[in-house]
Amino acid sequence: MANVLVNAPKTARKGDVVEIKALILHPMETGYRAGTNGRLIPRNIIERFSATWNGVEIFRMDFSPAIAANPYVAFTAVATETGTIAFRWTGDENFAVEHQVPIQVT
Amino acid sequence: MQRRVFLAGLAVTVLPCAAGATPDSMAAAIQEVTKGAALQPVRIKLDIPPLVENGNAVPLTVTVESPMSEADHVRAIHVFNEKNPQPHVFNAWLSPRNGRATISTRIKLADAQKVVAIAETSKGLFFTVSADVIVTIAACIEDIT
Numbered sequence: 001m002a003n004v005l006v007n008a009p010k011t012a013r014k015g016d017v018v019e020i021k022a023l024i025l026h027p028m029e030t031g032y033r034a035g036t037n038g039r040l041i042p043r044n045i046i047e048r049f050s051a052t053w054n055g056v057e058i059f060r061m062d063f064s065p066a067i068a069a070n071p072y073v074a075f076t077a078v079a080t081e082t083g084t085i086a087f088r089w090t091g092d093e094n095f096a097v098e099h100q101v102p103i104q105v106t
Numbered sequence: 107m108q109r110r111v112f113l114a115g116l117a118v119t120v121l122p123c124a125a126g127a128t129p130d131s132m133a134a135a136i137q138e139v140t141k142g143a144a145l146q147p148v149r150i151k152l153d154i155p156p157l158v159e160n161g162n163a164v165p166l167t168v169t170v171e172s173p174m175s176e177a178d179h180v181r182a183i184h185v186f187n188e189k190n191p192q193p194h195v196f197n198a199w200l201s202p203r204n205g206r207a208t209i210s211t212r213i214k215l216a217d218a219q220k221v222v223a224i225a226e227t228s229k230g231l232f233f234t235v236s237a238d239v240i241v242t243i244a245a246c247i248e249d250i251t
Contacts, residue, residue: 028214065190
């Protein structure tokens with residue numbers, strides 16, 4: 001279980017624009033750096049981040065090696081209905097992490 | 107002569123980091139996204155510090171002025187750079203569900219360089235903005251040795 005930190009409001013009024021921040025622990029090794037033996041360290045990055053609201057995709061982002069280690073992304077979403085916001089990170093070396101947060105929309 | 111060989115060796119060891127994106131390859135990467143459409147320098151803002159001490163994590167925010175309605179919204183935001191090993195930084199896809207067209211993240215910069223953001227709208231327009239960033243500690247030189 002990778003370490004994930006998500007900051008999203010627990011409640012929102014219908015139609016409000018809420019800010020969602022997501023941070024995940026990951027080295028984002030570029031594949032361009034040499035290790036102690038002088039050889040390049042193989043690339044190991046997260047390639048894709050996506051967020052869904054009750055199963056409907058609201059945000060998607062493709063990372064390149066130029067995204068800093070422990071990728072942080074902040075974006076906004078319109079609060080439409082009560083439910084869960086699910087986040088998914090996938091990448092090299094079969095990296096796949098999912099995280100969900102509940103949200104109450106009134 | 108030996109000194110020359112030594113210097114040539116130095117140049118080679120530095121190369122893996124230096125070889126990479128150039129203004130030309132960035133232009134090519136941008137061309138791939140816009141498919142030749144005109145870029146307008148309006149309605150988009152790129153917030154990035156002009157002087158960065160550590161290129162390993164540079165905060166960046168892209169904001170686009172857009173009603174984000176079904177008829178007129180920002181469909182994608184792309185960020186490019188000139189001198190990292192690759193010209194791509196990220197591509198993000200948005201929809202009216204986002205309410206506002208704004209993204210924040212943290213990026214790596216290998217050198218003092220220009221960063222370019224491009225927004226693509228549902229009407230097929232492209233907005234662009236660029237910023238020059240000076241980096242004192244580059245992200246690429248910190249090999250684990």
